[in-house]
Amino acid sequence: MYLSFKRLGFLFLIIFAVLLIGVVLFRVFWTAPGERCEARGGWYDLETRTCAQRIYVPDITGRQPGESREEASRRNASELVQIERRIAAREAARRDAVEQERARIREAQRDD
Numbered sequence: 525m526y527l528s529f530k531r532l533g534f535l536f537l538i539i540f541a542v543l544l545i546g547v548v549l550f551r552v553f554w555t556a557p558g559e560r561c562e563a564r565g566g567w568y569d570l571e572t573r574t575c576a577q578r579i580y581v582p583d584i585t586g587r588q589p590g591e592s593r594e595e596a597s598r599r600n601a602s603e604l605v606q607i608e609r610r611i612a613a614r615e616a617a618r619r620d621a622v623e624q625e626r627a628r629i630r631e632a633q634r635d636d
Contacts (some may be wrong), residue, residue, distance in 0.1 A: 560566035561575035587596040
């Protein structure tokens, strides 16, 4: 089979059409979703082709906006110290209540 100019032109036209369709499909199914996602304010991961919502870092860390890590650490440490002091006070009150009850029981046993 000899390739005439007419057949050769038709073959190149078919190859061009297939490549053009491939480019259009790539654009529609691969890159356009990312652009739509980013236009909505999301974050598009090209590897997994997923659109994710951005998360504000202070929402995760619990820090106040503009607060440094050191400031947040100091604030959290002071909160922990306050909690530890309350726990120690409860334990001391419990020990005192136990000792008072033991003393009352000893007094009651001596009276018998």
